[in-house]
Amino acid sequence: MDIKSAEFKKGIRGTDDILYEPVPQVAFIGRSNVGKSSLINCLLKSKDLVKSGKTPGKTRELNFFLVNNSIYFVDLPGYGFAKMDLEKREQLAKMIQWYFMEKVYKRKAVLVIDMKIGPTPLDLEMLRILQENEQDILIVANKADVLNQKERSGQMKNLASKLPGMDIVPCSAKTGEGRIEILQRLK
Ligand SMILES: Nc1nc2c(ncn2[C@@H]2O[C@H](COP(=O)(O)OP(=O)(O)O)[C@@H](O)[C@H]2O)c(=O)[nH]1
Ligand SMILES: [Mg+2]
Structure with a gap:
């Protein structure tokens, strides 16, 4: 997939017609602060189409970006933000679950994990939810x-053993590493 255009469409918090359009969706999901928004910006070669950084845990909506007039990239709220109160966290968890249970035209889920930290219990829980919904x-x-060569190869082995059978792509939203490999898998 080659990026020719990208524009913000809308942010939703519940049911909305945009979900059911005959347009494939690529949903980016992961812990708060793992770099979802930075990664989308990196894939789209845009600096600030997707707001990133500054206030972790602030995205409370599902943000839809129309790419190449033919596919939606969806930036989901991050989970596991420690400073958020329990009620809000549960509300967000429910919204994420609801989204993945909705039957849409076509969807691919991109689960973003931190390469250094590896999959956390919450990441594994999210993976289970995705698998239950046959994503x-x-x-x-x-x-x-942030890792040197030796740490990387060790961590890739660790990830492969903790996430058996999964397609895992190392990347950096900061350097652009892995961008092409990810886009190839999203076409
Ligand atoms: N070193 C490094 N920092 C990153 C990378 N991706 C994101 N960050 C930083 O991690 C923080 C959270 O990024 P953000 O995209 O807002 O995460 P989100 O909460 O998952 O959307 C920001 O300070 C980013 O600059 C990366 O690949 N490498
Ligand atoms: Mg974000």
């Missing part, structure tokens, strides 16, 4: 740039 899943191990 087509790609695992992306972000922030590869």
